[in-house]
Amino acid sequence: MNAVRHLEDFDDAAFDPFVADEAMFGHCPDPYGPLAELRRQGPVHALNYRVFMGEPPDITSSDVEHFTVVGYDEVNQALREVETFSNRAYLRNIGISFGRSVSTMDAPEHPRFRKIFQKAFLPNVVSKWGESVVDPVIDSLMAGFEKRGTADLVQEFTFHYPFQIVYRQLGLPPDEVKTFHKLAMAQILVSVDVAHGTEASRKLGTYFDALIEERRRNPGSDLVSVLAQAEVEGERLPQDVLISFLRQLVNAGGDTTYRGTSVLLTGLLSNPDQLEAVRQNRALVPQAIEEALRWDGPVLIQTRMALRDAELGGVKTPRGAFLDVAAGAANRDPQRFPDPDTFNIFRKPEHRHFAFAFGPHVCIGQHLARVEMTRALNAVLDRLPRVRLDPDRPAPQIRGIMMRVPKHIFVRFG
Numbered sequence: 001m002n003a004v005r006h007l008e009d010f011d012d013a014a015f016d017p018f019v020a021d022e023a024m025f026g027h028c029p030d031p032y033g034p035l036a037e038l039r040r041q042g043p044v045h046a047l048n049y050r051v052f053m054g055e056p057p058d059i060t061s062s063d064v065e066h067f068t069v070v071g072y073d074e075v076n077q078a079l080r081e082v083e084t085f086s087n088r089a090y091l092r093n094i095g096i097s098f099g100r101s102v103s104t105m106d107a108p109e110h111p112r113f114r115k116i117f118q119k120a121f122l123p124n125v126v127s128k129w130g131e132s133v134v135d136p137v138i139d140s141l142m143a144g145f146e147k148r149g150t151a152d153l154v155q156e157f158t159f160h161y162p163f164q165i166v167y168r169q170l171g172l173p174p175d176e177v178k179t180f181h182k183l184a185m186a187q188i189l190v191s192v193d194v195a196h197g198t199e200a201s202r203k204l205g206t207y208f209d210a211l212i213e214e215r216r217r218n219p220g221s222d223l224v225s226v227l228a229q230a231e232v233e234g235e236r237l238p239q240d241v242l243i244s245f246l247r248q249l250v251n252a253g254g255d256t257t258y259r260g261t262s263v264l265l266t267g268l269l270s271n272p273d274q275l276e277a278v279r280q281n282r283a284l285v286p287q288a289i290e291e292a293l294r295w296d297g298p299v300l301i302q303t304r305m306a307l308r309d310a311e312l313g314g315v316k317t318p319r320g321a322f323l324d325v326a327a328g329a330a331n332r333d334p335q336r337f338p339d340p341d342t343f344n345i346f347r348k349p350e351h352r353h354f355a356f357a358f359g360p361h362v363c364i365g366q367h368l369a370r371v372e373m374t375r376a377l378n379a380v381l382d383r384l385p386r387v388r389l390d391p392d393r394p395a396p397q398i399r400g401i402m403m404r405v406p407k408h409i410f411v412r413f414g
């Protein structure tokens, strides 16, 4: 199946969204120290998280009063009580680039559309993609370095594989992969660079609009064809909602899993005894993944807007205020996770982590992310014998205040 038209690159083809991405999420290696200090003072604080961490504010909401939520129970409450703490906060930033996406909606609109999209990502559906979609992508990337004895597992592997998986699911043309990757990532730059964020959104929108029409005429088994036929209450999904979902998918489906897998590999390679335990006993893979997501989940902050004057953790949050909900702080609350800063795959899973959020907006792609991370980790253990950090290169450094990732993981094997 051929794509209907060419995907246009940025007008300035030299623009590098990956550099801008670093500028947006910051270089901070340890936001958890300052967050722990905040938590000791109280669960909710009248401050803007980005500014507190020494970064410029999100330009789309710098005029709004912000509260930062760091307590486990308060994070739980803010994510659960959607009638009070609304996802409409995202209309200001990712809503500009994704458009009418499920992330920006409240009930009754949200559950109506979400249930359609969710069907395509249920565990029984995505488990089938392991062999058919995930493994071929992993194979082709690993073939590039597995004979060499050294690799940078981020730049040569994790940075690419989940994006390529989403492109395969959507049946996108392989020769456009580089442009998709750039535009997909650039969409979230609206918080610091509205012009490039909206340019990426416009170009993806034009492409998807034509692609949906083409797949309606000539349906295949790809996800665009499936969603293009989907109905909500007897009617087709509105075109703008479907385009927005695809815009979100090419970003959310890749960006988060790339970060999550990189953090998982960092945690294990930095703790060789735990790596060895997983190598010997693959039944430990699921708990290694959950621990990586708890310890340094890729999405540290979620944003909500108070729809009415409310109170959270004893602090008044007026109508219209934005809540910077620090899932990452809750995931390191020592009341729930003893010795929270330590990566420990043998930790007892007594409490839920919030890496995929919680409540009605909990991540649609969580089951797929787990399938991808499982297959990626098993491939690293199976195909790179005795894989270990390269002692002659810098150790991986996870950085960022909003979205976390190491830029490099230099390894040796064989």
Ligand code: HEM
Pocket (backbone or CB within 6 Å): 087, 102, 103, 104, 114, 121, 248, 249, 252, 253, 254, 256, 257, 260, 261, 297, 298, 299, 302, 303, 354, 355, 356, 357, 360, 361, 362, 363, 364, 365, 366, 368, 369
């Ligand atoms: C490790 C990987 C991932 C992490 C940590 C992650 C994290 C999250 C979080 C925290 C949210 C909630 C955002 C909010 O409401 O504030 C979310 C929502 C979402 N995620 Fe993921 N995600 C991951 C992978 C994926 C994948 C692979 C897909 C798609 C294939 C995906 C699609 C979505 C969608 C569509 C939503 C919006 C759900 C809604 O608002 O109802 N995610 N994700």
